[in-house]
Amino acid sequence: MADSSFDNLTSLARALSHPKLELSEPSDVSPTRGAQLQPCRRRKLSSCTSLESVEPLTSPTAEARVLVINTGGTIGMTIHDNVLAPTANALVKSLRKLPILHDAMYAQQTGLYDYYSYENTLVLPLSKDKKRIVYSILEYSPLLDSSNMTTDDWGRIGKDIEKNYENYDGFVILHGTDTMAYTASALSFMCEHLGKPIVLTGSQVPIFEMRNDGRGNLLGALLIAGQFVIPEVCLYFYNKLHRGNRVTKVDAGSFNAFSSPNLAPLATAEVDIKINWDTVWRPNTTAKFQVSTELNRNVGLLRLFPGITSATVKAFLQPPMMGVVLETYGSGNAPDNRPDLLQELKKATDSGVIIINCTQCLRGTVSTSYATGMVLMDAGLIAGGDMTPEAALSKLSYVLAKDKLDLDAKKKLMGRNLRGEMSVDLAGAKLCLSDSRFIQVIAKSLSVSCKEELEAIRDALTPPLACAAAKIGDIEALQALKEMGTNLCLGDYDGRTPLHIAACEGHLKLVEYLLGHGATVYAKDRYGDTPLCNAVRFRHKEVVKLLRQTGAHFSREKLEEAGTELCSLAATRDLEGLEIWSLAGADLRKQGYDGQTAIQVAQAVGNKEVVAFLVQLMSNKSKSGGVIEFTATPSGP
Structure with missing residues (x-):
């Protein structure tokens, strides 16, 4: 007997669920789409003698903007006194000399620097997909060797991303390789409700050297951050894009320095850039992007080894320690014939210390298949699954900083998959x-x-x-x-x-x-x-409100055009249009092409109703932080 709920489905839903497709008579009504906008240039070409050499901008999507945050690292180092050291302001100057990373002719002939700062802005050549990446470099002072990176530096990176979030399509972070996996893991948790790509990269050899991996790594990171909406903190190295909280550095002397042992790459860059969309982590939320910079520093890594004394463990677990990643043998095992050791672990968990059980193995997961693994669960440890030690430590620091949560809530959060940092056992629920x-x-x-x-x-x-x-x-x-x-x-x-x-x-x-x-x-x-x-x-x-709540915003180019649109709406007494544009984030004080604002246009034509309405909109927007609650009633022409 057929399922009665099947009859309640729409025709399209039934077709997708039915084993046979019934061909119906063609309808004389064809689906229509909204009016298409004609392609236009977002930037006027500057006056020059010849424009034939410049590829035409076929659509507004021909350019994407990426912010590159240069924290330091080998990629931008130069030799001083026979050792490599970070050099201020050297990277941008060198990139300008590399045609693969900067198209100087395009920048000049399209007036790039009429819109962006010359000192820190570059543009890639046209890609295979007929797109260009315009990227600006924000360089930290002083530049850091990644061995000197601290949690304060993670917070600074996060805040710089948050501050510039609406101005760029993606972000690239240049970082030293030694602690890059820690930074990638930390940022993945700090960046809540992320909707844009953040790609960390660096190099094993400085970009100034004749033979290096820096140029390829930077180019690949820029192309991915500017062309694909991958809402994750990622790490790009040696033609592979990995989830940031899944990587670990495995080789100090190879260009293939990083591995993601328990998760396949999100993308590979070979002849073409291929994205594994089935693996990409996506935020299932309508909350707006924000960065949580509060991290608890009272966390640590403790690695088991044969013969470790209970005194060593006891000393490590003393206050103010609040969270520990215990690196155990094999699939999460520890000696079950050491009651002194297990007693110290039990005392710590009973006193409120959260201890995460992670394997020392590069690949694999923690399980309770062995008695030597069960004793740790009995001692109050939380199974860390297949998390890397870097991810587990960063997650502990992030979760323990949430002061509004009690201890049980924090433990539950540690066992949940928050950012794709651990594999989830679907117990056969995955549909083939x-x-x-x-x-x-x-x-x-x-x-x-x-x-x-x-x-x-x-x-x-x-x-x-x-x-x-x-x-x-x-x-x-x-x-x-x-x-x-x-x-x-x-x-x-x-x-x-x-x-x-x-x-x-x-x-x-x-x-x-x-x-x-x-x-x-x-x-x-x-x-x-x-x-x-x-x-x-x-x-x-209502759709505009929901999208804005989720973090949607106009591009810089769209906001620049908003003044002219608002003036047109004011001139035609279109109150509904003015309210919609204001809800979408447009600045009601933005000038149009002739230098006038919408309120000046309304005053010029003597439309007091529109003037009063604009004043009310600006007042409400100021009081509510950008959210307008009343509904406009459009007036007649």
């Missing part, structure tokens, strides 16, 4: 792609059976299907696609994601669903529009 009846039908008609080809079919078909479901507000169909393993962040042929479509149509519940399942508010279509741009254009106020 071949179990999808929709995919089965397509695969059978194409005589396809292997996993790779099934995934190729899914990845080709599901983005337009997901967009079609978003167009009609069909959450059930999106759920069916999600169960197939579909990435709901992938776009259609125009780069438009389901969130773009839902924002256009004003489907608030569907927007909430997508944001709750990892959709990104920072995706841009081929015209450079984000879901926020679409929601503003089609006047969906």
